[in-house]
Amino acid sequence: MHRTLYDVLTATVDSHPDKLALIAGPHRLTYRDLAARVAGLAGRLQADGVRPGDRVVICAGNRVETVTAFWAALAAGGVAVVVGHEQRPERVRHVLADCAATVLLALEPMARSLTGLGLPASVRAVLPVGAEDTLFAGTPAPVDVISEDLAALVYTSGSTGDAKGVMLSHANMLTALDSLNEYLRNGPEDVFLCALPLAFDYGLYQMIMAFSQGATLVLERDMSLPLQVVKDIARYRCTVVPGVPVLFELVEQFSRFGMPDVSSVRCLTNTGAALLPRHIAAIRRLFPGADIYSMYGVTECKRCTYLPPELLDVKPGSVGQAIPNTQILVVDEQDRPCPPYQVGQLVVRGGTVMQGYWGLPDETARKIREHPVRGGRCLYTGDYGYLDEDGHFFFKGRIDEVIKVRGRKLIPRDVEEVLRSAPGVAEASVVCTALDDGDHDIAAFVAADPAAVDASALRAACRSGLETWQRPTRYEVLATLPRNSNGKVDKPELLRRYPVPTAALAPAGAPC
Known part of the structure; x- marks a missing residue:
């Protein structure tokens, strides 16, 4: 031992x-x-x-x-x-x-x-x-x-x-x-x-x-040289390939130059950002013999869930069940367990839960709390989502990204899913900012060809798929979205490059 x-x-x-x-x-x-x-x-x-x-x-x-x-x-x-x-x-x-x-x-x-x-x-x-x-x-x-x-x-x-x-x-x-x-x-x-x-x-x-x-x-x-990555997979007969969506996208883009023999790969894993259907389809084309593990975790407890490869098509959109020797629960704002499909905060119980944040006892106390059902310490992840009737988790977004708009909770991921459904959109990221006058700037950033996709097309998609209060107040079409070193979309960088414009401070009720 x-x-x-x-x-x-x-x-x-x-x-x-x-x-x-x-x-x-x-x-x-x-x-x-x-x-x-x-x-x-x-x-x-x-x-x-x-x-x-x-x-x-x-x-x-x-x-x-x-x-x-x-x-x-x-x-x-x-x-x-x-x-x-x-x-x-x-x-x-x-x-x-x-x-x-x-x-x-x-x-x-x-x-x-x-x-x-x-x-x-x-x-x-x-x-x-x-x-x-x-x-x-x-x-x-x-x-x-x-x-x-x-x-x-x-x-x-x-x-x-x-x-x-x-x-x-x-x-x-x-x-x-x-x-x-x-x-x-x-x-x-x-x-x-x-x-x-x-x-x-x-x-x-x-x-x-x-x-x-x-x-x-x-x-x-x-990850900046995807061709080299693929060549090394073939050269060293790699069997396990972890990635994030941006890596898989880069590999797919460069695969048109030819793919070496990557039949040695037995499994590919993903976490950090969700695998979209197009990512899954691309991975299956590039690595036809490999199992795909969609996973979800937070630094505070390493890994929370994984989706067994055989359930990838059975549970589309899910990041899976609790990892071995871990329990998960979704609770409402009163710490009551949520029924299936009700969105709440994910709570994790198990030996992977961190000891706390270095030098931040108050922050630690907000995250490490008593389990609402079993007692003992657990992690309140700060992530929203729901469990289905089989205990599989569906991630919706971070609580600190959620804001109240006209008395209702706006979850950016709900808006992002609608934007991604618009023709020509490869990726979407939504950043919500509460303004001093009580209104909100809901900024939608999409990765697409600016010559093929414009704000009017995105606005039309949101009109058909979202309630009025959920619709973005502005749209930005970019060739690519900036990412941090972990491969996630860098939302602070988006706001730095495209700050809240003066027009966003218009009175509430302005058309979206």
């Missing part, structure tokens, strides 16, 4: 020392090679002052150094904090200060920028990636860490507010790992392809799952 997440790696090193663990650019590491690098860096972290519970911030992108540093932080007894290397230095500095990090490991340009900004007083050492021979300092000293101790802080994307550090214990992450491995049927013969950021928990767990099974991880730098 694993006591800590680090035990997962050491057990695999013992059982598969000469198995190929990692392919990352020019690097080919067996589990024995990886263990040596991890031990050397863990020794260096301890020499630089890392003690059990100290935070180690890792900002190096999808590189072998990030993989090594994650496990080395655990080996040293520390808490791993992986953040996106593409972020602004000011945001990374905020993370350093917020979690009172002891050590920063970063790409040299980021390390220089952060040093120039002035590092928080807690930071005792900066290890620049690019000078690998200076990163290793021998075998680490044993540490006294148990399953209840923190293993990682995963910062939320901040898509609906300020990023928060989600505290995950070793027990949290081991519980999630066991559940994921069970329903995805992962094994040592698998080869995982990961083009997702390791700073995104969906990407991070691909590495953890692969190493827990003695499988091989093929780590791509990012």
Whole structure:
């Protein structure tokens, strides 16, 4: 039985020392090679002052150094904090200060920028990636860490507010790992392809799952070169391919140049944004022999639900049933269980539920509460949706994106579904903003060819599919929608580029 997440790696090193663990650019590491690098860096972290519970911030992108540093932080007894290397230095500095990090490991340009900004007083050492021979300092000293101790802080994307550090214990992450491995049927013969950021928990767990099974991880730098991703799937005979809709869309666009043999793929997974029917159809064309797992989760408890592949056509639009060893419930505003098909807030009960938000006790108390039926702690996800009569969840949107319009709750996803049904629309995103005068700006952004789709066509679709109070007040037709590093539509960026216009402040009742 694993006591800590680090035990997962050491057990695999013992059982598969000469198995190929990692392919990352020019690097080919067996589990024995990886263990040596991890031990050397863990020794260096301890020499630089890392003690059990100290935070180690890792900002190096999808590189072998990030993989090594994650496990080395655990080996040293520390808490791993992986953040996106593409972020602004000011945001990374905020993370350093917020979690009172002891050590920063970063790409040299980021390390220089952060040093120039002035590092928080807690930071005792900066290890620049690019000078690998200076990163290793021998075998680490044993540490006294148990399953209840923190293993990682995963910062939320901040898509609906300020990023928060989600505290995950070793027990949290081991519980999630066991559940994921069970329903995805992962094994040592698998080869995982990961083009997702390791700073995104969906990407991070691909590495953890692969190493827990003695499988091989093929780590791509990012999703920007879909042809390279597909070529590597074929080259390394990958069997597990996690993605988000934008990755599948890119692969489909570039498939016209020819698809190599990808028959090795046994399963494709998706989370972060819903798979639309066109995504499913494209995946089936591109990977005809693969099972498709549509999934849903939040950083605060890793994964909530999954839809077994055989139910993909039976339960269209659903993100599935509770993952193994987890219970889900939908409640109304009075914390009463909702009957089937009634929209309410999703509540999750199980060992994956976070310990809380780092340094934010009030925010934690709003999320971690007593279960309304079973008692004990549970997570109020802040997500709206409903359960059908079989207990399958249908996601509708985030509570903090929902606003009251003329006394009724407007769920942006309801509007987005109607917009996506309009001819020529590839994608839609709706952002609702409450205005000072009590009115609302309901902005609809669609990805489409501006020469083929205009606001009048979108307005017509909304007139036929929505109530008057649900209809957008303005429409923007864009070639593509901006995305954050996790592959989700970046709604704050949309509002930054297309702020509420003066015309949106017209008196209530203006025509939509």
